[in-house]
Amino acid sequence: MCDFSGKLIAWMDRELPEEEAAAVERHLEACSECRIEVDAFKRVSGEFDAYCDEPMTSNVRQGDPRWVPVVSAVGAVAAVVALFFVWPSTPFQPPAFQPSKAVVVSVSAADTTEGLPARVRPIQKIHRRQVVTPVQIHNTIVAAVQNQDAYVPANEPMIQIAIPADEMFPPGAVPEGIHFAADLTIAADGSAERLRLSPRLAVFERRTTLP
Amino acid sequence: MSGDAANLALPLSRLSTGACEATTLYRELRKPLLRYLVCLGLSSDEAQDVVQDAFLSLHRHLASGGPQENIKGWLFRVAHNQARNRQNRYDRNFSAPGDPELNSVSHDATPERAVLEKEKYRQLGKAILLLSTSERECLLLRATGLRYREIGEVLGIATSTVSDTVDRAIKKLAEKCNV
Numbered sequence: 001m002c003d004f005s006g007k008l009i010a011w012m013d014r015e016l017p018e019e020e021a022a023a024v025e026r027h028l029e030a031c032s033e034c035r036i037e038v039d040a041f042k043r044v045s046g047e048f049d050a051y052c053d054e055p056m057t058s059n060v061r062q063g064d065p066r067w068v069p070v071v072s073a074v075g076a077v078a079a080v081v082a083l084f085f086v087w088p089s090t091p092f093q094p095p096a097f098q099p100s101k102a103v104v105v106s107v108s109a110a111d112t113t114e115g116l117p118a119r120v121r122p123i124q125k126i127h128r129r130q131v132v133t134p135v136q137i138h139n140t141i142v143a144a145v146q147n148q149d150a151y152v153p154a155n156e157p158m159i160q161i162a163i164p165a166d167e168m169f170p171p172g173a174v175p176e177g178i179h180f181a182a183d184l185t186i187a188a189d190g191s192a193e194r195l196r197l198s199p200r201l202a203v204f205e206r207r208t209t210l211p
Numbered sequence: 212m213s214g215d216a217a218n219l220a221l222p223l224s225r226l227s228t229g230a231c232e233a234t235t236l237y238r239e240l241r242k243p244l245l246r247y248l249v250c251l252g253l254s255s256d257e258a259q260d261v262v263q264d265a266f267l268s269l270h271r272h273l274a275s276g277g278p279q280e281n282i283k284g285w286l287f288r289v290a291h292n293q294a295r296n297r298q299n300r301y302d303r304n305f306s307a308p309g310d311p312e313l314n315s316v317s318h319d320a321t322p323e324r325a326v327l328e329k330e331k332y333r334q335l336g337k338a339i340l341l342l343s344t345s346e347r348e349c350l351l352l353r354a355t356g357l358r359y360r361e362i363g364e365v366l367g368i369a370t371s372t373v374s375d376t377v378d379r380a381i382k383k384l385a386e387k388c389n390v
Contacts, residue, residue, distance in 0.1 A: 006378060009381050009382075010359075013353070015374060041381050044335075044381060044388060045381060048350055048384060051335055051339065052246060053246065
């Protein structure tokens with residue numbers, strides 16, 4: 001066996017220091033036995049990679065019987081039909097707010113009591129097509145918002161309003177999976193004193209495990 | 212309000228840089244991570260859960276100002292450890308390589324060639340079973356494009372040990388498969 005045999009795979013993987021790699025390359029020019037070995041190692045390496053790819057393509061829904069999609073489709077149709085009959089008896093409900101790509105505005109309650117200033121109202125006009133609903137916000141975000149704002153006492157109740165980010169920013173300006181916690185402070189004269197946005201990453205929220 | 216929105220555009224782009232970086236990492240590394248975990252023996256759903264958890268940990272890591280060098284190795288280490296915690300199914304795939312007819316033979320192959328490819332696939336599966344756990348893990352991590360140093364960090368072994376292990380594993384496979 002050749003002395004360089006132990007370095008061929010590391011050389012193939014570009015893991016050798018420059019000098020050693022150069023020595024291996026010089027040797028390969030002269031040694032046909034090592035060239036054949038390198039070819040074999042490359043081949044088996046490629047086959048191992050292909051073998052690893054196989055579970056990725058066959059693992060998905062491998063165990064599902066063939067009748068499962070049919071039953072699922074029948075179930076879906078039944079659900080739609082049932083919904084059709086039930087729908088008129090229930091009052092219209094506004095669509096649920098989608099939490100991704102949204103701005104949550106927290107407004108101090110003391111500043112938003114009677115006589116909401118005229119300068120703030122355009123927020124509602126701009127979003128008149130959207131249903132503004134209270135949002136249950138994660139405690140850490142509330143805490144972060146409260147900590148950031150020295151003007152709002154931490155124990156003061158807050159009103160939270162969700163505004164879709166698409167309404168505030170041009171299309172494409174907000175990266176996918178980002179939503180914002182916004183902190184709005186209104187001065188005594190009704191003017192918007194300060195508005196601070198903190199981006200939050202929504203893309204890594206835990207995926208709901210499918211049954 | 213329109214004036215406020217215009218003013219907000221600048222800090223927004225600056226503030227979201229870190230989040231964008233994490234999102235880019237997610238897009239880049241999600242598939243290699245899934246592939247590694249599925250090859251370790253996790254089901255597709257389990258692997259996706261582990262990947263999600265790993266990226267959540269990454270997000271916390273970055274948010275808490277943790278070191279940012281070799282994030283790829285860091286992610287694989289987290290995912291690897293979580294996969295080890297699900298040890299009960301850890302070796303399933305390689306202990307039962309499955310039906311060699313599945314996706315392994317190209318559709319336009321002649322019958323003779325298809326038989327040969329199936330046989331080669333079967334031999335490779337048997338040869339992989341004969342590898343030690345560390346040899347298999349080293350090869351799997353190498354197949355995802357990690358450097359020896361990064362593999363060492365994931366598995367908690369020295370770089371020189373990774374080099375020796377990969378060398379030994381590839382040679383075993385080449386010998387068993389008569390390549």
